[in-house]
Amino acid sequence: MRKLLITVLVLAFMASAPAYAHQPVDLLKTDTTAAKGPLLVDGTISYAVRAAFSKAGEKKGFRAAFAQGDGLSVEYLIVDKKPENSLRPTQLPTLVMTSPKGTSLTIKFTERTKFPYSGVNYLYLARYQAVAEAGEYSFLVTAKRKASIILSVGVKEIPGEVLRGAKPTPSLTPAPATTPTPTPSAAATSTPAPAPAPTKVGYTMAQVRANNSASNCWSVIDDSVYDLTKWINSHPGGSGAIVGLCGTDGSSAFSAKHGNQSRPAAQLSSYRLGPLEK
CATH class of the missing domain: 3.10.120.10 (Cytochrome b5-like heme/steroid binding domain)
Structure with missing residues (x-):
C-alpha cells in the first residue's frame, strides 16, 4: 500500500511539472549574428540554446522557423551559481527577438523563480509566449560581461532538426542544352485523361x-x-x-x-x- 502511494505521488508530480527544453544547441564564437547562427527548423520543438560569453560586447545569435499560428514560447534561464546568480539584470546578456515582419522585442526580466532539473538548480528570469508569424524569428544575445545563459525555445518534447551554414544559392551556370525527343502527337480520336479529383482539405x-x-x-x-x-x-x-x-x-x-x-x-x-x- 505504501509503495502504491509513493508511485501515485511521483506520477502526480511528473504530470504537474513543467516541460523543459531537452535538445541542447550550443552557440559558437562564429555565430556572431542570427544569420550566421544555427536555424531551428521547427521552433515549436523544445530546444535548450546555450550561450557562453567571455567579455562585454560579445554577440551570438540564432534563428527559429514557425508556421502561421504556431505557439511561440521563449524562456530565459541561468544556472543558480556564481557569477550569473550574483549579477544584476542590467549586467546579464540582453536578448533581442525580431519577428519575420521586422518587429524587434527586447526580452525583459520579470521573475527570479528557482527550479531543479537533472541535479542542477536553475533560475527563470523571463518567460514569453505569443502566437507566431510565418517565417524565421531572429534571436541576438549581447553580453554585458562574462556570463553563460540558456534560452529555452519551444515546448514539444520530440527530436528536432538544427541546420548550420548558409542556405544553398542557385547555380549561375546554365544547364547544358539537350535535344528534345519528338513525342508522337495524340490521335484525334483519343479520349482526354480525366481531371484529378480535388484533394480534401480540413475536417468536418x-x-x-x-x-x-x-x-x-x-x-x-x-x-x-x-x-x-x-x-x-x-x-x-x-x-x-x-x-x-x-x-x-x-x-x-x-x-x-x-x-x-x-x-x-x-x-x-x-x-x-x-x-x-x-
Missing part, C-alpha cells in the same frame, strides 16, 4: 462530433479543429472546462474565457489538427 463537423469524449476530445475554435485530449488533465482551470468542449464548437466558450490573451492562444495552437471544412 461530423468528425468533430464523433470525438466527443475525454479519451478522444476534438473541438472547433474559430474555424480550426483541435485535438484537446492531452490538454484535459493539464488545463490549469480543471479538466471539466475542456471536457465540456469535446465534440462541439467551443469558439464562444474559449473567447469568453481567454479572449485577447496570447498565452492560452499559443498553448491552443500546439493542438491544432487543421481547418474546419465547410
Whole structure:
C-alpha cells in the first residue's frame, strides 16, 4: 500500500511539472549574428540554446522557423551559481527577438523563480509566449560581461532538426542544352485523361462530433479543429472546462474565457489538427 502511494505521488508530480527544453544547441564564437547562427527548423520543438560569453560586447545569435499560428514560447534561464546568480539584470546578456515582419522585442526580466532539473538548480528570469508569424524569428544575445545563459525555445518534447551554414544559392551556370525527343502527337480520336479529383482539405463537423469524449476530445475554435485530449488533465482551470468542449464548437466558450490573451492562444495552437471544412 505504501509503495502504491509513493508511485501515485511521483506520477502526480511528473504530470504537474513543467516541460523543459531537452535538445541542447550550443552557440559558437562564429555565430556572431542570427544569420550566421544555427536555424531551428521547427521552433515549436523544445530546444535548450546555450550561450557562453567571455567579455562585454560579445554577440551570438540564432534563428527559429514557425508556421502561421504556431505557439511561440521563449524562456530565459541561468544556472543558480556564481557569477550569473550574483549579477544584476542590467549586467546579464540582453536578448533581442525580431519577428519575420521586422518587429524587434527586447526580452525583459520579470521573475527570479528557482527550479531543479537533472541535479542542477536553475533560475527563470523571463518567460514569453505569443502566437507566431510565418517565417524565421531572429534571436541576438549581447553580453554585458562574462556570463553563460540558456534560452529555452519551444515546448514539444520530440527530436528536432538544427541546420548550420548558409542556405544553398542557385547555380549561375546554365544547364547544358539537350535535344528534345519528338513525342508522337495524340490521335484525334483519343479520349482526354480525366481531371484529378480535388484533394480534401480540413475536417468536418461530423468528425468533430464523433470525438466527443475525454479519451478522444476534438473541438472547433474559430474555424480550426483541435485535438484537446492531452490538454484535459493539464488545463490549469480543471479538466471539466475542456471536457465540456469535446465534440462541439467551443469558439464562444474559449473567447469568453481567454479572449485577447496570447498565452492560452499559443498553448491552443500546439493542438491544432487543421481547418474546419465547410
